[in-house]
Amino acid sequence: MKVKVLVGREEREVEVKEGASVAEVLEALGINREEVIVKLGGTIVTEEEPLEEGSRIELIRVISGG
Amino acid sequence: MADPECSICGRRACYLRRYSGQRFCAEHFVEYFEAKVKRTMLRYRMLARGERIGVAVSGGKDSLTLLSILSTLAPKLKLELQAILIDEGIAGYRAETVERARRFCSELGVPLLELSFREHTGLSLDEMVELSRRNACTFCGVFRRRLLNAAARKLGCDKLATGHNLDDEVQAILMNYLRGDVERLLRLGVSTVSKKLVPRIKPLMEMPEKEVALYALLSGIPASFEECPYAGDSFRTDVRDCINRLEEKNPGIKFSILRGYQKLLPFLESHEAGALRRCATCGEPSSGERCKACLLIEELSRSASR
Ligand code: SF4
Ligand SMILES: [Zn+2]
Ligand SMILES: [Zn+2]
Numbered sequence: 001m002k003v004k005v006l007v008g009r010e011e012r013e014v015e016v017k018e019g020a021s022v023a024e025v026l027e028a029l030g031i032n033r034e035e036v037i038v039k040l041g042g043t044i045v046t047e048e049e050p051l052e053e054g055s056r057i058e059l060i061r062v063i064s065g066g
Numbered sequence: 067m068a069d070p071e072c073s074i075c076g077r078r079a080c081y082l083r084r085y086s087g088q089r090f091c092a093e094h095f096v097e098y099f100e101a102k103v104k105r106t107m108l109r110y111r112m113l114a115r116g117e118r119i120g121v122a123v124s125g126g127k128d129s130l131t132l133l134s135i136l137s138t139l140a141p142k143l144k145l146e147l148q149a150i151l152i153d154e155g156i157a158g159y160r161a162e163t164v165e166r167a168r169r170f171c172s173e174l175g176v177p178l179l180e181l182s183f184r185e186h187t188g189l190s191l192d193e194m195v196e197l198s199r200r201n202a203c204t205f206c207g208v209f210r211r212r213l214l215n216a217a218a219r220k221l222g223c224d225k226l227a228t229g230h231n232l233d234d235e236v237q238a239i240l241m242n243y244l245r246g247d248v249e250r251l252l253r254l255g256v257s258t259v260s261k262k263l264v265p266r267i268k269p270l271m272e273m274p275e276k277e278v279a280l281y282a283l284l285s286g287i288p289a290s291f292e293e294c295p296y297a298g299d300s301f302r303t304d305v306r307d308c309i310n311r312l313e314e315k316n317p318g319i320k321f322s323i324l325r326g327y328q329k330l331l332p333f334l335e336s337h338e339a340g341a342l343r344r345c346a347t348c349g350e351p352s353s354g355e356r357c358k359a360c361l362l363i364e365e366l367s368r369s370a371s372r
Contacts, residue, residue: 034233034310037280044080044283046089048070060291062127062279063306 001053005029007061022057023047035063081280085318092284099281103135103269112225112267113139118146120223120264122214123171123178125151125163127282127289128229130170132270134287136227137174150217150226152210153182155190156294163290170288179221181213187363195296197369202296205362212350212359218264230268233275236323237305244305249353252334255327262344262351274320 003025005012014028022038022045033047039058040049051057070079072091079089090098107113121136123129133149140147149171153160164180171178184190187209189197194205218226230238235254242251270278282289297303312319344350345357352358 032307032310032314034274034276034313037276037283043078044092044280046070046079046082048079048082050069060279060283061293062276062291063293063297 001051003051003054004056006056006058016051020051021047022049022051025051025057031059036061080284081277083277085321096281096284099273099277100135100138103273104139106272107267107269110267112227112269113143113145114224116144116146117224118148118222119267120214120218120221120226121147121149121176122226122228123149123151123167124229125165125167125170125290126229127279127287127291128231128234128270128275130167130229130287130289131278131282131285132227132229133170133174133176134285135269137176147176148221148223149176149178150214150221151178151180152213153180153184154206154210155183155192156296157192159292159295162292166288166290179217181217183209183213186213187359187366189366191296194366197366200362201300203300203302206296208358208362212357215263216350223264225267226264227267227269229270229278231270231273231275231278232320232324233306233309235268235271236309236320237302239323239327240305240309241302248334251327252331255331256335272321272324 001018001020002013002015003020005014005025012029014025016024016028022040023033026033026036026038026047037060038045038047038049039060040051040055070082070089071077072079072094073088074094075091077091077093080092081090081095082088083090113119119136121129121133123133133147136145136147139145149167151164151167153164168178182190183194187194191202191206191209194200195202198205214226214228238254239251242248242254273281279291281287309320309323343352343355345352345355345360347356347360350357350359
């Protein structure tokens, strides 16, 4: 299935297996879960949250470095 | 798979604390976070009744979260808060965070003192970087520490609180190990190095960076999530990536690193390098004959006159 991932202003589409969780999407993108907070439909969710075909998640980077 | 639920109330979870297996809804996460910060402050005896606390603020999530939590404790503990902001002079980044810090301080009714690198060293951080091949973070760290301490002392603060979180601490510990810098390693963990330095407290030192960010988002703290333009190219970034990879596979390893370091501290304290003198040039606390800030200023003025 395909899910959409919004990072900053950039939107990407990722192919993951049916019923994949947020964690699996992050893994596919090579993004460390320690470094992002994930929103699904405007609500903050855990990395265990199951996704569906066409789900759109938003990533907020938590690293400020300064 | 069922939707992840809060371990306390069963509502939908927004955070999985992997190192303990607990899940939290927004409300219970905020409650947990505040309780844990308070516990940390008690455990390390960071605050005493009636003290004047200098709070270093930058406008980022860590410092504004710190200020917010301290301001809720202030009436009960009769604390007098004084925010201190250092403007390093980073074009396209600092102006916005400074504005956020100002607004939040006035919202909370905390007085704010602003200082800049430019007025105290003659150069902004951007100008220093242009003159030198050194990493921006070297100048930034040395001068920021210097200005904060001087301001806190002048304002008569009993303590200087900074927003360092668990990730910051663990990165600093490993960086000092990797460089073999035993002296800095020691200074990281003790709040009172010398009478010349205002004792430092780090109330967020046991909170992972992600938890601080989540708290700031959930409690509507008007923090900036922008990244400093100089953040990418430092040694710290490599160390951070490395630690986060380890944490992902071994949840809780950040705490192990901190605990291991705390066990080492008593041994480090017997190390003579911990002693501080006064800088022969400016009189500020220094580990060598002249302080790092003075050495850097001299180096910069040599480059400038070339
Ligand atoms: S990333 Fe470096 S230059 Fe930027 S604020 Fe942090 S220490 Fe200063
Ligand atoms: Zn709950
Ligand atoms: Zn000096």
